Amino acid sequence: MVERGTVPGRLVDVLRRAEALWVLSEAQVEPLRRVLGADGPRVVAVPFGVDAEFFSPRPFPDRPRVVSIGNDRDRDPQTLFRALARVREARPEAEIIVQTSAAEAPDGIEIVQRMSHRDLRELYETASVVATATRSNLHVSGMTVTLEALATGRPVVNTGTPGMSQYVAEGRTGHLVPVGDAEAMADRLISLLDDPTRAAAMGAAGRRVVEEGFTTQVMCAHLGAILSPTAG
Structure with missing residues (x-):
């Protein structure tokens, strides 16, 4: 407004x-x-802040999986789906699970609807990386998912809106990409899927950041x- x-x-x-x-x-x-x-x-x-005891660190998964969570009005499912389609094409062995009510998801992506907090926690545990695409906004759409993922020890790839840099340290706990840039989001996701050691290290750094300030x-x-x- x-x-x-x-x-x-x-x-x-x-x-x-x-x-x-x-x-x-x-x-x-x-x-x-x-x-x-x-x-x-x-x-x-x-x-x-999030409940860092409920969303606690878990061992990094052996199988590559991208997870995305969220339905609020400032989410950008079109950019997310374009990015995930590129990931699917480049790395067909990676599982992709998206919790959303948006339609027209690309083939090969598993869509889930509402989830309990316990189910959500278990889904974070299976993720190699958590992705959040949003439109331009000031109130940090996707903030809750981001911090829950970091608390679990998972790196994130998010749209770099003005407030998100307050919660995600570029290159340290995750990556921030321009609004609407599906190619950049896909490239960052693929880079983390290809280097699980780096992804795990970024997730561990994210956990420490949550413990210290979020x-x-x-x-x-x-x-x-x-x-x-x-x-x-």
Whole structure:
């Protein structure tokens, strides 16, 4: 709404009555500040966190498998499917599983619908790499899946939206590719399928990053600091 200039005035009025606002992406902070004005409430970016005990590290799988999870409005199934079709053509031995409600998946890709958290955890464990394609957005669509995959010790290949670089370290815990670039996404996925030792090392680095800064405990500590009467 900020980009389109269509933020309802009533929404702005409500937000301006707050003492503070928190968002999950650094990329959201300045756009909100511009809308709310110099005398508006504080806007604080709080890193999202996942349950790093439930999504715990697992041994790296022996069989190559690409997994993709998610259905929110900013997902980009068309780019994802084009990328996965290229992966399927180049590496037909790799299994590809996508949890989505989108139609017209390429041949050779297994589509699943809703999953329990336990089933989802087990699916992450079987993945060599987890892929997330999104349209341009500021609120980090795909953030939850990304952190759950990293917590499990799996590298990710994601669309490089403004907020995602806050959660994925390029070349260290995964790869970020341009919006809509199916070829780049496929190339990164193939490179990780071809080098499981590097993929496992990136997954292990991702697990450490989650433990250090992206757990539910860390997130709650940040929220507690915002709510503290002494917070400035």
